[in-house]
Amino acid sequence: MPNIGFTAITATNPIWLIKTRLQLDARNRGERQMNAFECVRRVYRADGCRGFYRGMSASYAGISETVIHFVIYESIKRKLLEAKAPPMDDDEDSSKDASDFVGMMLAAATSKTCATTLAYPHEVIRTRLREEGTKYLSFFQTLTTVPKEEGYRALYRGLTPHLVRQIPNTAIMMCTYEFVVYLLNG
Template identity: 80%
Template sequence: MSRRDTLVHLFAGGCGGTVGAILTCPLEVVKTRLQSSTMTLYISEVQLSAVNGAGVARVAPPGPLHCLKLILEREGPRSLFRGLGPNLVGVAPSRAIYFAAYSTAKEKLNSVLEPDSTQVHMVSAGLAGFTAITATNPIWLIKTRLQLDARNRGEKRMSALECVRRVYRTDGARGFYRGMSASYAGISETVIHFVIYESIKRRLLESRSSGNVDEEDDASRDVSDFAGMMLAAATSKTCATTIAYPHEVIRTRLREEGSRYRSFFQTLGTVFREEGSGALYRGLSTHLVRQIPNTAIMMCTYELVVYLLDG
């Protein structure tokens, strides 16, 4: 891969991640709140805080719409964009690193293994995910802390800089890497996603090449191609997310401030024992509603930018 090709993939990946993050930020906040053990409920003006699984009363967690309503009523619309700053700071380099690493690894492996095989896509996606997670975990930890910082209207909100200081003061440099083990476990989602995506994409391209494209103009073919890419991205991400979702809940728990959760398996066992298996899928519906358009937008933007820059 030439230097120009690498820069194209870096820029395209960054653009795709940024556009998707902005458009789906409110759903990201709702999802994170639902995953947290510090979910706060308001019932008849009485606040019941269930902290780390122990609270005044055992209350079923609210659904996505109820959670959204609580945020709007108690904190205001601005809270739906909590953590957007770190998200925008992190999403471009994260996606850029990911796509560049994925493309580079795939090219290298194609010369060793069967070109464009399932093994190539799996290993490439895994290496790309590991690289991006290691490089950007501190940014995502700050984002999660800000999203969980629930404060009523009028109260001073914690800034990203203040959050950084609190993390360092409490846990030191190691504190910025909390939840990284769960993110590594989440590489399985990325691997499944790209294997399915590349398979559907290849079938779409084969279908197009075998069809009679002379009867269609260039504009119609372009629209059809990008619609197909969006469908491929949405389908592959839905399957992967549903299979690997529990790591998302565990990661959020590990990143909570003052959390008693210490490691991936300790958190998994604690959540399962105290809250049941259903807690490992809390926020899944919101996550799917967010991830499907986010991934479709991201992948379509990525493919579009690469297409435009490659001429």
């Protein structure tokens, strides 16, 4: 699974870099907003092809969030299943009810909250690395510079809205996944 993550990050980083640059483009009133093609030209002129891969190291670090999420999710899911397990009878009922899926949603929400909170600094670092004309040069240099200049809280700037978006999305996605697996297993 990490290989797929590395491949996807490498292939899509130029798109995300352009998106971030366009979001950060602060023009004075009356000036025309930069479009995607202008942004591509600007990045290429400034840094060549290599410029499209700024922030990729932070994206690679973000793979840890997925790993942490799944480890915690599977652990909570296993504990939920053990708690529900019937006494040792030969007649095992493997059917699921709505409470099982609610439990899976809560497990997903909990695990995503933990994983995102632990790994969130990579999001801030990635954005800083993708800024145009920035003093940030590498993952570790940015990781040390931001807290030194702005305090450690700066590594968590934007965490709350990120969680508000991620938690429901992950809970629904994991519940849907578990439901499809349940249906396929009959």
